[in-house]
Amino acid sequence: MAALPPHRAQFRHTAPMSAKSSVDITATAVAPDAVTGASTVTPADTSQTTVIVRIHRFDGHASWQQDYRITVPAHTSLLDCLLLIKRTQDPSLAFRYSCGHGMCGSDAVSIDGIPRLLCLTKISDVQKDAEAQANGISVITLAPLPAFSPVRDLIVNLNPMLDQIRRLEPYLRASDALRTTPSGAINVFEYLQHPDELEAFDQLTNCIACGVCEGACPIYVDGTPFVGPAAAVAAGRFIFDSRDDPQSRAQRLAALDHTANDPIDTASSSNGAAPAGIWPCKGLRFCTQRCPRGIDVSGAIWKIMQAIKENRGRVAPHSAVK
Ligand code: SF4
Ligand code: FES
Numbered sequence: 001m002a003a004l005p006p007h008r009a010q011f012r013h014t015a016p017m018s019a020k021s022s023v024d025i026t027a028t029a030v031a032p033d034a035v036t037g038a039s040t041v042t043p044a045d046t047s048q049t050t051v052i053v054r055i056h057r058f059d060g061h062a063s064w065q066q067d068y069r070i071t072v073p074a075h076t077s078l079l080d081c082l083l084l085i086k087r088t089q090d091p092s093l094a095f096r097y098s099c100g101h102g103m104c105g106s107d108a109v110s111i112d113g114i115p116r117l118l119c120l121t122k123i124s125d126v127q128k129d130a131e132a133q134a135n136g137i138s139v140i141t142l143a144p145l146p147a148f149s150p151v152r153d154l155i156v157n158l159n160p161m162l163d164q165i166r167r168l169e170p171y172l173r174a175s176d177a178l179r180t181t182p183s184g185a186i187n188v189f190e191y192l193q194h195p196d197e198l199e200a201f202d203q204l205t206n207c208i209a210c211g212v213c214e215g216a217c218p219i220y221v222d223g224t225p226f227v228g229p230a231a232a233v234a235a236g237r238f239i240f241d242s243r244d245d246p247q248s249r250a251q252r253l254a255a256l257d258h259t260a261n262d263p264i265d266t267a268s269s270s271n272g273a274a275p276a277g278i279w280p281c282k283g284l285r286f287c288t289q290r291c292p293r294g295i296d297v298s299g300a301i302w303k304i305m306q307a308i309k310e311n312r313g314r315v316a317p318h319s320a321v322k
Helices: 078-088 123-129 159-167 195-199 202-206 212-216 229-239 246-256 267-271 286-290 297-311
Strands: 028-032 039-043 048-058 063-073 108-111 114-117 138-143 150-152
Touching (some): 048 078, 048 123, 048 150, 063 078, 078 138, 108 212, 114 212, 114 286, 202 229, 212 286, 229 297, 246 297
Parallel strands (some): 048 138
Antiparallel strands (some): 108 114
16 A cells, blocks of 8 residues: 555554454554654554453343453554454444544543443553553543443443434524625625634534543533533534624524523423523533544623624524524
């Protein structure tokens, strides 16, 4: 395979291991030299480590914990650990994944109590925090993502989050009016945007709807009626997009401002509490700390709250997004 140029080599995808190559992952880290800017290649640490992966199992009726002992290089991702276990020890183990490199958002689980992506978490990232047993072997505990009901083993039902995102209509709702210039109308449906306008929402476009922020949010996990951080980010991506129609923006903000029987509140609001839109957020910032895409989720929620206050009175609440 042709060598990737240095600026792309760091994004090289290491495919999930096959059973035959299970304990022999080699990778290189390419980092620019701080002084010269030239790339230097550092061999990855291939020293072997033995860990026990303790997995919360669930078959639809009963739940239990099961331990799997593996010996792999310390830089092995936990996704590759699970693939190894599934291929060599227990084919019944169920977990979800697709891309293997932090783009699809399908493998969020709780790792030693912290929501993270399996594919972006190496054994060496968590081993130092893991419980050390008497025999010196670390235990890494994997459990389903908090806040979501388990379907089987590490697979959870993400539909409540996806429904919340969908209800806020996460797509551009432009007015379809032609943009004009000082010299007249532009004769195409093209929505020009200044880089500063892009900057206002660009970071939010990186969301992969993994649900890590929701699993990290104690308010969401508690089942408090709350639109949730992931849906707030999805809505914010268009609220702060200058191409979205002003009336559409006002409707999105009104929807997040909550109204009686507001349909965007969580499915977990069945506890009878009043719906509350975005307002249950207390700015605890666990969502920002844990987001694998580096999104300042809490900051986006705070900006949405400010926009809601400015928007109040500009649109009838019940004309909010469905
Ligand atoms: S904001 Fe971050 S943590 Fe939350 S769903 Fe999007 S990518 Fe995942
Ligand atoms: S497998 Fe796609 S984000 Fe981890």
